[in-house]
Amino acid sequence: MIGWLACGALAIGGELTRGPFLQQGTAGSVVVCWRSSEAGAGVVRYGPAPDNLPYSAAGPSATDHRVLLGGLQPATAYYYAVETSGETLAQGSTCRFVTATPEGSKAKRRIWVLGDCGTGSSEQIAVRDGFYQLHQTHPADAVVLLGDNAYYAGTDADYQLNFFGIYEQILRQVPVWPCYGNHETYGEHFADGTYAYDSIFAVPKQGECGGAASGTTRYYAWNHGNLHFIMLDSMTSSRAATGPMAQWLAADLTSNTLPWVVVCFHHPPYTKGSHDSDEEGELIEMREQILPILEGHGVDLVLSGHSHSYERSALIDGHYGDSDTLQTTHFKDMGDGREDGDGAYRKLAEHASPHEGAVYMVAGSAGQRSGGALNHPVMKVSLDELGSVVLDVTDNRMDVTFLRELPEGGGPPATDDHFTMIKGALAPPVQPGTGSLLALPAGTGVVHWEDLSDNESGFRVELSQNSGPFALAGEFPAGRRWCDLSGMAAGTALRVRVTAFNARGDSPVTETQFTWPAAPSSVSALDVARFRHFGVTASSGDAADLADPDHDGSPTLLELGLGGDPRDPDSLEGLECGRDGSARFIASFSRQAMPELTYRVQFCGDLAAASWTTVFESTGPQNNAGKVTVTDPAGPGLVRRFARVSVSRTP
Structure with a gap:
């Protein structure tokens, strides 16, 4: 458990029975809410320190209090105390908040996301403490x-026990932004059509925190720095594309000028x-009716709960049908979104x-987990695990983490998923380095260039012979540094253009001129491979046989001999091991046509004895x-064997 210092509560004619908790936090204001046992003003x-509170704001006589503090400075810490009828009910060092950064600010912000949290269980507490x-x-x-947010029925009593009773400490320091779930509607339905949720939370119905005014507690928008959040009601409001919520949504998105758009329902x-x-109507209607509006206005992240699990999609667009209608064309990026991955x-x-x-995320396991098939094809990650979601946004970068519960016995919680989204950060690649030529017998050869960029999608190579027009020789993948040539004649004036490209555009062109020699080089197949990767044939520097320029533990000679790229730590396939049909161990590798090398495969049964055969x-x-x-x-009945492959120059 994490220790907290509690605010003091004084019971002199009245007691603090809920809160304080914060709502509608902006760069210049916040709403402080609390409940007292007796009605009163x-x-x-509030002020800069717990013992220095020179400013004050007042609200009407009530038991449920909502007091707006205005005229605050952005990104500034304030301390506060709450009073009812002149009696101080809460104060101290933990009655503290920090105002938001100004709208449009690129400073780092952290958002904690909880789905289906209010179970009142030990699981909820473990996720909280994580x-x-x-x-x-x-x-x-x-x-x-x-x-x-509060099981089972979303009643005021449920919220008191399973929400405010669990998150009391953080809610008095950090503004909370809720949205409706189905359990919010299981309790008493009041004559005016509202539920307990509507009277508990003071959400910005009139656009007080940015975005278009909705006029309802059921859906609304708010801004934080350069983030625009939209909170929708997928339960009680019409989900039709022509309904009031959808019309408000389209208007809000049209008026938004902030770069990041996060939508929650x-x-x-x-x-x-x-x-x-x-299979379920609310889910189908949100996908069919609301998603086209969101994607048509550039939504970045969609957060939902309901399923008590964690599921996270790849980067997708335009998939509004059932799961069996998903096509590869719906993926804008099929990778895992991780800088340490794809x-x-x-x-x-x-x-x-x-x-x-x-990216679409289901984060409904902050209070329980309930399994399921967990095999939706849009998802890159599907986990039957407890946890919450953390959004860290700085400038044009968003890092999203699925944070597990606090482990029994302590220690840091695990992070079972993470991904990064970057907006507007892709620049055209850097210009490739100057080319070099290796002319070989029979009019063949290799042109090498230096890859100086880290964001190219590939390279384009064009050739011109004897002042003729340039013709495309080929397009090559990212990281490639060579183009093989053929059909060259002695004395040919050869011009080579190399361009790096990506989705943003092309690099400047690198053009190099050569004259094809009358006496081509006579080098080994190994040194031709070395020239492709390094632009030199000599075993020296990073190109030396025993060098390891990519620091993957495999020297250049081994990587060249097995068809790897000595500059790419992920390129070497190495030795593949398994069993054949008779249960004997087998080992496979990719051999190159290099007669100057000796390939050797060895097996042993005991590494300690180092008895390699x-x-x-x-x-x-x-x-x-x-x-x-x-x-x-060795016999097929063996349980364990070890294998290794070596590459060496033939004496």
Whole structure:
């Protein structure tokens, strides 16, 4: 458990029975809410320190108090105390908040997202404490609720016990932004059509916190720095594309000028957890009717709950049917979105731009987990695990993390998923380095260039002979540094253009001129491969046989001999091991047509004894290019064997 210092509560003619908690936090204002046991005028005193509260704001006589503090400075810490009828009910060092950064600010913000949290269970507390540990070093700027905030029926009593009773400490420091879930409607339905939720929360119905005024507690918008949040009601409001909520949504998105758009609602458009988005009406209607509006205005992230699991999509756009209608064309990026994996999701536009793709997330396991098939095809990650979501946004970068519960016995909580989205960060690639030429017999050769960029999608190579027009010689993938040539004649004046390209555009062109020699070079196949990767044939520097320029533990000679790229730590396939049909161990590797090398495969049964037995060896003309599979002669009944492949220069 994380320890907290509680605010003092004085019972002199009245007691604090709820809160204080914060709402509508902006750069210049915040609403302080609390409940007192007796009705009376509410007053908030506030200032720069717990014992220095020179300012005050007042509200009408009530038991449920909502007092607006205005005229505040952005990104500034304030302390406060709350009073009812002149009696101080809460004060102290933890009665503190920090105002938001100014609208449009690119400073870092942290948002804590909770879906289906209000179970009142030990699981809810463990998830809370997992984030509280993180909150101590980098506090949240806002708390977002995805619905089903207080089980079972969303009554005032449920909220008191399973929401305010659990999150009391953080709610008095960080503004909370809720949305409706189905459990919010299971309690008493009042004569005016409202539920307990509507009277508990003071959400910005009139656009007080940015965005268009909705006039209702059911859906609204708010801004924080350069983030625009939209909280929708997927439960009680019409989900029709022509309904009031959709019309307000379109108007709000049209007027938005902030680059990041995050949308929250309870019923997920894509899920195969404890609920199924192919079968339930609210989920289907949100996908079919609301998603086209969101994607048409450049939404970046959509957060939902309802399914008590964690599911996270790739970057997708335009999929509004059932799961079996998903096509590869719906993926804007099929990768995992991780900089330590397939790479961050990148959007070309710096602002909210239509149909560049969105990530859809189900984060409904902050209070319980309920399993399910967890196999929706849009999802990159599907987990039956407890946790909450943390959004960290700085300038044009958003980092999203699925944070697990606090482990039993302590220690840091695990992070079972993460991804990054970057907007407007993709620049054209850097110009390639100057080319070099290796002319070989029979009019063949290799042109090498230096790859000086880290964001190219590929390279384009064009050739001109004897002042003729340039013709495309080929397009090559990112990281490639060579183009093989053929059909060259002695004395040919050759001009080579190399251009790096990506989705943003082309690099400047690097043009190099050569004259094809009358006496081509006579080098080994190994040194031709070395020239392709390094532009030199000599075994020196990074190109030396025993060098390891990509620091993957495999020297240049081994990587060249097995067809890897000595400059790419992920390129070497190495040795593949398995069993054949008779249960004997086998080992396979990719051999290159390099007669100057000796390939050797060895097996052993005990690494400690280092009793390696050579089972395969090839050299000279035996070295045909292709996959080689070697069978271990040891008996098929063995449980464990070790294998290794070596590449060396033939003496």
